[in-house]
Amino acid sequence: LAFQLFRELGLNDLVLHLNSVGCPSCRPIYRQKLLDFFADKKESLCDDCRERLEKNPLRVLDCKADGEKMMNMGVPLITEHLCESCQSHFQQVQQYLQAVGIPFVKDPRLVRGLDYYTNTAFEIMYAPLGAQSTVCGGGRYDGLIAEVGGPSTPGIGFAVGMERLLLTLKEQGLLTVPVGVPPIFIVALGEAARAKAFVLQQALRARQIAAEIDLMGRSMKGQMKAANKAGAGYTVIIGEEELARQEVQVRNMTTKEQIAVPMNELVTYMESNRRDD
Numbered sequence: 001l002a003f004q005l006f007r008e009l010g011l012n013d014l015v016l017h018l019n020s021v022g023c024p025s026c027r028p029i030y031r032q033k034l035l036d037f038f039a040d041k042k043e044s045l046c047d048d049c050r051e052r053l054e055k056n057p058l059r060v061l062d063c064k065a066d067g068e069k070m071m072n073m074g075v076p077l078i079t080e081h082l083c084e085s086c087q088s089h090f091q092q093v094q095q096y097l098q099a100v101g102i103p104f105v106k107d108p109r110l111v112r113g114l115d116y117y118t119n120t121a122f123e124i125m126y127a128p129l130g131a132q133s134t135v136c137g138g139g140r141y142d143g144l145i146a147e148v149g150g151p152s153t154p155g156i157g158f159a160v161g162m163e164r165l166l167l168t169l170k171e172q173g174l175l176t177v178p179v180g181v182p183p184i185f186i187v188a189l190g191e192a193a194r195a196k197a198f199v200l201q202q203a204l205r206a207r208q209i210a211a212e213i214d215l216m217g218r219s220m221k222g223q224m225k226a227a228n229k230a231g232a233g234y235t236v237i238i239g240e241e242e243l244a245r246q247e248v249q250v251r252n253m254t255t256k257e258q259i260a261v262p263m264n265e266l267v268t269y270m271e272s273n274r275r276d277d
């Protein structure tokens, strides 16, 4: 589901990193193996990891400072300590991924600090982002619902980092910022006008035109000031008279020209001012 989402956004060169974090029957055994392994290596771990040993020794593996080092020292890997059922689950996940052509690498350092994860843990990475390369992470959460007090219910989930996704889209030339109409600030006076301003704002945004409204109950003067500060290209004014006439005043902030436009024609009017640069 996650990978398909990114494919539909047109993204390329994403790599799925895949691991299994086992289940409540095999993970504690692995955890103990790790603790045994780290027992005489505490001195070589960073401060964070020494703390992690108490709470979550698995997390040492994804430590930037220690993960690679511990791999080189032959740290036991969870994939070598999965119970039979977890092993076959992990095999199956890989077969299914291959069957639908999703490229993946097995990443035994990909662990999670959260107990509700079972079996699958994954991250989707875009390498050119360097240290920020993980765009999405998730897995199987069979323990989650029970942990928050519900009946034992299997589950999956993932989270996407919006900024990283935007960076990835930008890197791949897929982030097209609509150009044309300069940002608009709608100045509204009174409750009814404010409600109308909100509707107009949504209509403008639906046409890829940036539009702001006052959210702080400012006076007319205060809103005009805010419009200036926001760098609005146009200020759209709705007062009592305009409301009664179902009109707005559109003020071009550069030329200071102001004209009345019927409310239901505002979007069309703004689009007719779209520049092509």
Ligand SMILES: [Zn+2]
Pocket (backbone or CB within 6 Å): 022, 023, 024, 025, 026, 027, 082, 083, 084, 085, 086, 087
């Ligand atoms: Zn298991």
Ligand SMILES: [Zn+2]
Pocket (backbone or CB within 6 Å): 045, 046, 047, 048, 049, 060, 063, 064, 065, 066, 067
């Ligand atoms: Zn560390």
